[in-house]
Amino acid sequence: MAIKRFVVGSFDDEAVLFAAVKKVRLSGYKLYDVYTPMPIHGLDQAMGLRDTSIHTAGFLYGITGTTTALSGMSYALIYDWPLNFGGKPHFALPAWIPITFELTVLFSAVGMVLTFCYLCQMAPFVRKHHFSLRATDDQFIMVLECTDKSNVADMQTFMKSIGASDVHIQDAETGWWLGSYSKNIPSVDNAKTILA
Amino acid sequence: MSSFRYESQVRPPLVSGDKNYHQITEDIIRPIENRPSKLWWIGFLTAVLLLCFGVFSVTREVIYGTGQWNLNKTIGWAWDITNFVWWIGIGHAGTLISAILLLFRQQWRTGVNRAAEAMTIFAVLCAGQFPIWHMGRVWMFFFVLPYPNTRGSLWPNFNSPLLWDVFAVSTYFTVSLLFWYCGLLPDLASIRDRAKLKWRKFFYGAASFGWSGSTKHWQRHEALSLVLAGLATPLVLSVHTIVSFDFATSVVPGWHTTIFPPYFVAGAVFSGFAMVQSLLIITRKVLKLEDYITIEHIDVMNKIIVLTGSIVGIAYLTELFIAWYSMSPYENFAFMQNRVNPLSPYGWAYYIMMGCNVLSPQIFWFRKLRRNLTVTFFMSVIVNIGMWFERFVIIVTSIYREYLPSGWSTYYAPTIWEVGFYLGTFGLFFTFYFLFSKFFPVIALAEIKHILKKAGENYKEKMGAEESETPETFAHEFEHAH
Numbered sequence: 001m002a003i004k005r006f007v008v009g010s011f012d013d014e015a016v017l018f019a020a021v022k023k024v025r026l027s028g029y030k031l032y033d034v035y036t037p038m039p040i041h042g043l044d045q046a047m048g049l050r051d052t053s054i055h056t057a058g059f060l061y062g063i064t065g066t067t068t069a070l071s072g073m074s075y076a077l078i079y080d081w082p083l084n085f086g087g088k089p090h091f092a093l094p095a096w097i098p099i100t101f102e103l104t105v106l107f108s109a110v111g112m113v114l115t116f117c118y119l120c121q122m123a124p125f126v127r128k129h130h131f132s133l134r135a136t137d138d139q140f141i142m143v144l145e146c147t148d149k150s151n152v153a154d155m156q157t158f159m160k161s162i163g164a165s166d167v168h169i170q171d172a173e174t175g176w177w178l179g180s181y182s183k184n185i186p187s188v189d190n191a192k193t194i195l196a
Numbered sequence: 197m198s199s200f201r202y203e204s205q206v207r208p209p210l211v212s213g214d215k216n217y218h219q220i221t222e223d224i225i226r227p228i229e230n231r232p233s234k235l236w237w238i239g240f241l242t243a244v245l246l247l248c249f250g251v252f253s254v255t256r257e258v259i260y261g262t263g264q265w266n267l268n269k270t271i272g273w274a275w276d277i278t279n280f281v282w283w284i285g286i287g288h289a290g291t292l293i294s295a296i297l298l299l300f301r302q303q304w305r306t307g308v309n310r311a312a313e314a315m316t317i318f319a320v321l322c323a324g325q326f327p328i329w330h331m332g333r334v335w336m337f338f339f340v341l342p343y344p345n346t347r348g349s350l351w352p353n354f355n356s357p358l359l360w361d362v363f364a365v366s367t368y369f370t371v372s373l374l375f376w377y378c379g380l381l382p383d384l385a386s387i388r389d390r391a392k393l394k395w396r397k398f399f400y401g402a403a404s405f406g407w408s409g410s411t412k413h414w415q416r417h418e419a420l421s422l423v424l425a426g427l428a429t430p431l432v433l434s435v436h437t438i439v440s441f442d443f444a445t446s447v448v449p450g451w452h453t454t455i456f457p458p459y460f461v462a463g464a465v466f467s468g469f470a471m472v473q474s475l476l477i478i479t480r481k482v483l484k485l486e487d488y489i490t491i492e493h494i495d496v497m498n499k500i501i502v503l504t505g506s507i508v509g510i511a512y513l514t515e516l517f518i519a520w521y522s523m524s525p526y527e528n529f530a531f532m533q534n535r536v537n538p539l540s541p542y543g544w545a546y547y548i549m550m551g552c553n554v555l556s557p558q559i560f561w562f563r564k565l566r567r568n569l570t571v572t573f574f575m576s577v578i579v580n581i582g583m584w585f586e587r588f589v590i591i592v593t594s595i596y597r598e599y600l601p602s603g604w605s606t607y608y609a610p611t612i613w614e615v616g617f618y619l620g621t622f623g624l625f626f627t628f629y630f631l632f633s634k635f636f637p638v639i640a641l642a643e644i645k646h647i648l649k650k651a652g653e654n655y656k657e658k659m660g661a662e663e664s665e666t667p668e669t670f671a672h673e674f675e676h677a678h
Contacts, residue, residue: 022670026677035409037217037386038645044415045671052416058423076342076351085355095355098438102363105427109371113378116420120413122381122405133389135409136382138217181401182394 005146005171006032007155008131009164010139014040017140020162021046024144029155032145035135054119058112065107069100127179129172209653210304213487217645220488224637224644225387227483229396232634235482240634243626250620253613254329262332265614270605271596275614276330278587282467283323283621284365284439285460285583288432289468290316291372294379295428298421303651304496306643307488310383311479312472313376314636318628319471320369322621327361329617357441364438371431375424378417381407383641436464443590450530450594453518459511463583466504466553469497470579475629477573479638488639495566501579502560508586509554526599534593541607542593549589552582 011017017034021043024031031047044051077083078090085092117123135141142164144155152169159167211220232240257264267274290312297305328334340362342352352359384404391397407413440456473494480489519531535546556578559565566572596605632638649655 018670022674025674034411036411036414037221037409038382038642039414039418040411041418042668043411045668047411048671048674049412049415052412052419054416054419055423058427062427072342073354076349077354080349081351083353085353088355092355098357098360098434098441099354099363101430101434102360102367105431106367106370109374109424109427112420112423113374116378116416117405119416120410122407122413124402124405126406127401128406128408130389130408136386136389136407137221141409176406180398181388181391182398 002174003171004174005152005169006131007144007146007152007159008168008170009142009144009159009162010132010134010166011142011163012139012165014043014140016163017142018043018046020142020164023162024142027158029150029158030145030147032143034143035131035141037136037138037140040140054112054115057115058108061111061115062104062108064111065104066100068107069103070096073099121176125178125180126176127181128176129174129185131170131172207651208490208492210307210490210492210651211488211644211648212490212653215487215648215652217648220644220648221386221390221641223485223487224383224639224641225390227633228387228635228637229390233482236630236634239626240630243623243630246619246623247627248623249616250618250623253616253620254325256613257329257617258334262330264611265617266609266611270598270603271592271608273330273591273595274608275588275610275618276326278584278591279618279621280323280326280330281439281460281587281591282580282584283319283326283625285436285464285467285587286471286580287316287319287323287368287372287468288436288461288464289472290314290319291368291375291428291432292465292468293472294375295425295432298425299429303647304493306640306647307490307493308472308476308497309643310376310379310636310640311476311633311638312468313372313379314632314638315471315475315629316372316468317369317376318625318632319468320365320372321628322625324365324369325617325621325624357438357445360438361442364435368431368435371424371428375421375428378420378424379640379643380636381405382409382417383637385409386641387637433461436460443594448594448598449524449526450534450590452527453515455511455514455518459508459515462504462507462511463553463586466501466508466557467580467583469501469504470576470583473497473501473572473576474580477569477576479633483633483638485639488644491567491569494569494572495563498560498566498572498575501575502557505553505557505579512550512554529597530594534597535589542589542596545585545589545593549582549585552578553586556582 009020011020014036017036017040021031021034025046025048034043034047036043073096074091077092082090088095121128131143132139132141142159144159146152146155156167156169215223253264265274265276267276290309293305293312294309297309328337331337340352340359342354343349352362381404384400385407388397388400388404391400437457437460440460443451444453444456446452476489477494480486516531516536519527522528534540534542537543538547556575559571559575592608596608598604
């Protein structure tokens with residue numbers, strides 16, 4: 001939980017945004033984040049973000065499901081209560097494939113979604129500061145973080161020069177808090193802004 | 197996940213009219229913010245009424261037992277399992293559209309996937325009702341779940357297709373729900389950020405999980421969707437395969453065939469797309485979404501209907517051929533006497549099935565008819581009637597005259613309570629669908645915005661000019677500049 005100062009620029013076109021991201025990274029300003037109404041392929045690479053490894057998590061959850069299903073069925077039908085089904089072997093692997101497959105998919109899907117929500121810090125009644133309400137409509141919002149060495153006026157001019165249609169300064173909470181979106185956002189005016 | 201940036205000019209636009217990002221948000225969220233129309237209320241109340249009748253019918257069944265239905269010693273499964281398989285089949289189109297077409301990079305899916313996925317979830321919910329209430333002593337439902345219990349522990353039989361069904365259907369429901377809801381998160385956030393009313397801010401704020409649209413979140417969201425699609429693709433094939441195992445692993449003539457899994461999956465896709473057509477033709481009209489669910493979408497779905505209908509037709513003929521070729525007198529009797537013979541008690545059902553599923557969809561070879569809304573709507577209803585009869589034929593005609601003539605049943609007809617249960621699931625389905633179309637965006641907002649500059653009518657001609665340098669090239673250059 002920390003309140004920081006940001007320079008927020010709104011872009012109308014993703015083509016301008018790509019060039020702007022490039023200029024920000026070359027300029028050395030601290031690019032906090034870019035908020036977009038839809039996924040923009042390649043923007044993560046342009047911003048220099050690491051590739052996500054959520055698929056690896058999905059694989060690990062998947063094999064957990066596989067082993068759970070196989071070991072559970074083996075325990076029940078071989079060890080705990082072996083039953084003779086028409087003289088077939090107790091370890092009836094072909095007949096267990098459907099359930100093993102289903103549990104693999106189930107574990108993987110549920111695990112990945114929970115991981116996704118955890119990584120993105122998302123849950124019902126989790127509230128965050130949104131820099132612009134149009135970030136989910138039609139604008140691309142680029143946010144630069146100010147440090148104690150920043151010249152905020154320069155940053156604003158810079159943001160204008162790279163194509164932002166609207167530039168302003170916001171002090172904002174960077175973390176999340178529990179609350180409903182129907183309540184007004186707690187005022188950050190009196191809080192001490194950290195310029196790190 | 198990299199996309200192909202350039203769409204062929206030969207392909208027709210997927211979004212018609214002069215649109216920009218804001219216009220898309222307006223068009224799709226407007227029906228949610230406006231008051232529901234009179235038509236919506238009439239539809240919704242009719243659905244609730246049907247649901248009430250269904251609840252009443254099921255309550256009678258719970259109190260008095262399955263004898264309330266006209267099931268008898270020979271026909272222990274009739275309308276209920278027919279309805280179960282029918283609804284599950286309908287529930288296949290949504291995942292097919294959202295997952296398989298995502299993997300195949302079919303961009304037309306964006307216009308229809310959200311509504312189709314919702315339909316899937318509601319259809320699976322309806323399907324699940326039948327095996328549950330068919331148990332009779334429904335309060336013993338938890339006996340099918342494998343958990344250490346005081347009965348021994350007595351475990352369910354993991355080698356039984358009926359238990360596979362429990363796992364398959366519940367997994368399918370869960371994964372479809374997760375897939376659908378993950379896709380909804382950004383769109384719910386769009387509604388939240390436009391909301392003026394307090395309850396709407398509260399509701400959509402909670403429902404959107406605090407989605408912000410951060411690039412990192414989008415990156416994870418895309419990866420998640422892709423992997424979920426990869427998981428859902430074999431899943432959707434497995435579900436109806438396992439449903440077909442319920443029949444195929446038995447030794448009942450007419451059921452004991454290896455062709456069942458592909459035949460059932462094709463039939464499921466066939467009926468699912470028909471239901472998507474029925475719903476979307478009405479939805480696009482009522483919610484004025486003709487620019488997003490265009491005639492092109494209807495056209496491609498009709499192509500899938502004629503394809504899968506023909507696959508189903510080949511399966512019917514293969515079954516007949518094998519019944520003759522196998523020289524098994526029991527198989528031969530089940531097919532030639534109980535089904536094909538028009539004078540047998542259920543011969544009429546076989547010909548309804550053949551007419552609706554195999555012959556009538558062939559009209560979609562003609563482009564003019566594929567693009568005609570009235571014909572499409574009419575055909576979508578016909579196909580679903582045909583698919584219902586397919587399951588009825590498989591189930592009833594196979595078991596009403598099995599091996600022993602002494603066990604042959606008399607003519608089976610459902611009671612009003614059995615029919616009431618079926619109507620009740622229609623009520624359930626449409627109650628949910630009406631609520632969905634009122635409170636949720638029926639079109640995937642972010643996905644339409646994503647394809648707008650590739651496949652939007654007003655962008656098609658000026659494509660390609662905007663990206664002289666790809667982000668990959670930039671990322672590469674940036675790495676080497678330091």
